[in-house]
Amino acid sequence: MIRVLVVDDDFMVAKVHSGYVERTAGFTVVGTAHTGADALRCVRELAPDLVLLDIYLPDIDGISVLRELRADQSTVDTDVIVITAARDAHTIRGAMRGGALHYLIKPFSYAALRDQLEHVGSLHEKLARLSAGGAPAQQDVDDVFASRPRGTGSLPKGLTQQTADLVRDALRDHPDGLSATECATVTELSRPSSRRYLEHFVSTGRAEVKLRYGGTGRPERQYHWRQ
The missing domain is CATH 1.10.10.10 (Winged helix-like DNA-binding domain superfamily/Winged helix DNA-binding domain)
Structure with missing residues (x-):
């Protein structure tokens, strides 16, 4: 079971996203946070496997939270998916360089989040096999780094x-x-x-x-x- 912390300044949005997580097999919500400070505290106390991280928080922005998680040895292994209405290149670049697994623009459907969660689950399984199997071959490493959540792809003209x-x-x-x-x-x-x-x-x-x-x-x- 992959344990998830949901971070969003809007209580109702956090509730909706938590419901999405609970609907997905293999995932459970271990907590919610509504500020950057609470997010950092919850990650350290609850040790979730994954954080769904909003950018627009009332105290510390999500990119700063992400950087602090990466700088702390006790939280550096926590995976992060950014969920935000921010569409600017600066924020997207900051999320990528901060090591976020993916970046979902609000509003998004349950299916869109489920794809990303399943990608995280697949990645965890691949890393577990690497850990259990001794020294990995290059093909095994390529499989991990090439792994990407597959969406519907670029839709041809006429498809919605x-x-x-x-x-x-x-x-x-x-x-x-x-x-x-x-x-x-x-x-x-x-x-x-x-x-x-x-x-x-x-x-x-x-x-x-x-x-x-x-x-x-x-x-x-x-x-x-x-x-």
Whole structure:
């Protein structure tokens, strides 16, 4: 179980983000903080594995909190995902140089945060295997450094993020796979539209296709979300 501290100056936003975390398998919220000083104190006292860190805090800005976490040997190993409305290059650069795993711009959907949380979980698993397996080979190290949360990818013209999220969630909710027709029924999209999104996910590596053979006729393409 990956333990998460949620940091946001807005109590209601912190509650929403905490709910997102609790909905995600393998993650639990161990505390919330609403100021930079409280965030630093909670990290030292609770030792979370991950901090969801807002930038706009009433006392210390989030980038300063991130730098202090990295400068303290007792907190340097805590992972951080920045969650903020800040869109300026200076803040983004500060988050990257401070070692944040990712940067989510508010407002974001549960699916967007879930992708990042699953990336963190995957990264923890890979690092654990490295620790348990002796001296890693270069391929093992490359796998860790190349690991990135895979979103829906750059959407082709005519596809929208909202509908892409809808199709993605339908696939996630049906681990046995869906045909384009079945996906259209679940999402209430047309079959051609549903298939366009499914094929996009296949082309970007998020989904895979297996052939479903029936009694007669051509086999049907069945789409499966990659875990």
